Amino acid sequence: MPGTLLIRGGRSLGGTVSIGGSYEAALTLLAAAAAAQRPVVLHNLPSTRGVLRFLALLSRLGHRMENTAGTWVIEPAPTLPVFPETDSGTLRQAILLLGPLLARWRRVEMPLPEGGVGHNQAVDLHLKALSRLGASVAVERGRLLVEGEKLEGTEIVLDVPGFAATWTAVTAATAAKGRTQILGCSRQPELVDAVTLLNCMGARVSGAGTERITVIGTGGEELGGGVHEAVPDRLAAAFYLLAAAGTGGEVKVKGVIAEHLRAVTAKLEEMGVAIRAGEQEIGIRVAAALHPVTVRTSFYPGFPSFLQPVMCSVLLAADGTSLVSETYREGRPLHLDELQRLGGQISQDGPLAVIRGPGRLSGARLRAKDAASAQALVIAALMAGGESIVHEAGWLEETLEDPVGHLGGLGAAVEWLEKPGPEDF
16 A cells, blocks of 8 residues: 655644544444335445455446535446456455345355465355355356345354454345344444344344344335435544553543443443543543553454554553553554564564563654554554654545544645555555
8 A cells, every 4th residue: 555654743632523424334334225126325434445456346346326515326336247357455355245135135245365265264154154144155257146036034153253254144135035133233333223224225134233133025025215324434533542541641532422432432441541532532641651451353343453552552652561462353463563664672482472661662663554554553663752654644534534644734744745646555
């Protein structure tokens, strides 16, 4: 991902930042629109690189769309969408279309996800759920082919409460005949948000936000259109709260749902940070040295895996030894070597990161490897003395909308040396 950032660290952040719609909710709402027979109107979608890439994919699949002042109108595709050969980033997003397209067209053909069937646990969860509904799954010429002309309601037990797999099971079940019970579901707010849109479109789904979701299938009756506003982005809000904590600042984040951030704010309070949660806003103030803590990532409502790298950066400012363990995302720690370049006393033992602070961080040349590591490195560079250069910094805009502008508004000295263009997503 192109892009280079210059960061002059050592400043405490202060001020107010407003949060828009959720990146993950936006992708899922757009995927829901692929199941509709009529136009779907979506408000509050963030203009992040990931969302723009997904919109471009929908366009290539035959959907017409129009954007007016941040409101997107998605028209249904007139014929069975044909997936182009695409990059791995787009393909990871495209899996969200598997259930909606099967519900709409009863057939999906897409490039085989990385690792292939039987070698990618996340993908296998989707296919296992679809097979339970009566869909056939095959691999032909390196492409995944799923057909489900006559889906039947059933009981589906998800081995892990994965967000995307839950979404696939729910959306495919809307086209099945009869009742489907899905156990072990994701409880994420973004799933609740997307199910709300599905019900607006004519689906009958209950239990979203719990471990058990019930779907009364249409048995062939197609879904209509709908109007919906994306839920606020809890992970974007967490980024600015954690940036304030790491730099010893005082920041108010507006436009959020405090309950969605409870795992993050509870951990910040344990670190000695003052938290003020109000109606649609959270305030944070750091008045003393941060306490070391133990963090264990988990599925929602636990501490988000995506924020694990970011928390590692913040804990470099804590007075003592902190432990951060990754419980379900293999290979997530892609950033520890970069934090060491800044002078961070941090080591890795399998899924466990051991962080010793507070240390003196100094500016360095860094390289982001994904969206989560980009956020972690930017916060660490803000905490460090001197200048840092972050390469591959376009990852910062993958899930965040105008992060450099927002950080600048909070007093950070951050500027693009090389800003990635629209063609780079």
